[in-house]
Amino acid sequence: MGRRPLIAGNWKMYKNCQEAVEAAGEISMLVADVLSDIDVMIAPTFTALAPVAEKIEDSPFFIGAQDIFWEKEGAYTGQISADMLISAGCKYVIIGHSERRQFFHETDDTVNKKIKAALDADLVPVLCIGETEQERENEKTFSVLDNQIKKGLEGFSPEDLKNLVIAYEPVWAIGTGKTATTDQAQEVHNYIRDLIGKILGTDLADDMRILYGGSVKPDNISELMAMTDIDGALIGGASLDPESFSKIAHFT
Numbered sequence: 001m002g003r004r005p006l007i008a009g010n011w012k013m014y015k016n017c018q019e020a021v022e023a024a025g026e027i028s029m030l031v032a033d034v035l036s037d038i039d040v041m042i043a044p045t046f047t048a049l050a051p052v053a054e055k056i057e058d059s060p061f062f063i064g065a066q067d068i069f070w071e072k073e074g075a076y077t078g079q080i081s082a083d084m085l086i087s088a089g090c091k092y093v094i095i096g097h098s099e100r101r102q103f104f105h106e107t108d109d110t111v112n113k114k115i116k117a118a119l120d121a122d123l124v125p126v127l128c129i130g131e132t133e134q135e136r137e138n139e140k141t142f143s144v145l146d147n148q149i150k151k152g153l154e155g156f157s158p159e160d161l162k163n164l165v166i167a168y169e170p171v172w173a174i175g176t177g178k179t180a181t182t183d184q185a186q187e188v189h190n191y192i193r194d195l196i197g198k199i200l201g202t203d204l205a206d207d208m209r210i211l212y213g214g215s216v217k218p219d220n221i222s223e224l225m226a227m228t229d230i231d232g233a234l235i236g237g238a239s240l241d242p243e244s245f246s247k248i249a250h251f252t
């Protein structure tokens with residue numbers, strides 16, 4: 001069986017509870033016809049998770065969080081645990097997004113702890129990796145990805161990672177309007193799958209969903225999805241508008 005595509009929206013710090021509930025309600029109607037063929041996930045901000053989950057209760061699309069903390073509970077002001085995410089209706093959690101690495105000092109070590117916390121709670125982690133423009137110019141793309149993958153996934157067995165999703169998001173393409181060419185994206189996705197095969201086995205690598213992220217829009221999704229190793233997309237800006245997100249989900 002092939003890999004089931006995943007179209008995921010990251011709403012970042014946009015949309016309050018009312019706006020998120022309204023947009024999620026529209027999306028659930030607009031994407032209803034594709035849910036038998038693909039998975040769709042939306043990651044609203046923390047405060048909107050529970051109301052959105054309640055709103056789309058009858059729709060088989062998924063809710064994700066944009067971050068998680070690795071401890072189960074305790075005196076960690078401002079942090080959110082795996083159990084809290086589950087009780088708010090989450091199935092997925094985005095981990096290591098480049099904005100968290102850039103603005104909130106996320107490291108491969110914290111990413112690793114967060115993946116463990118997510119897996120222990122049966123949440124599906126979406127591990128974000130990607131190189132900066134400077135790293136690409138200095139031909140460091142593959143070594144950067146190597147580090148992010150090896151350190152982020154250190155200590156896990158193939159069985160632990162059977163549901164893990166990787167999102168390749170070149171930092172220079174996020175929110176910039178620049179998209180990697182389909183060949184650039186395919187080359188990196190293929191590299192990632194090979195690397196996963198080498199360190200965790202080809203069975204896991206063959207089944208792992210690897211998403212592309214970085215200025216994905218309705219007009220470039222089809223050519224990206226036509227690539228052998230691209231199994232879906234993580235979408236920021238274009239996921240905020242239900243119509244444009246739905247067009248992306250109808251990529252075929």
Ligand code: PEP
Nearest residue numbers: 174175213214215236237
């Ligand atoms: C993202 O935030 O993960 C992202 C890919 O953003 P955008 O689609 O806006 O580039």
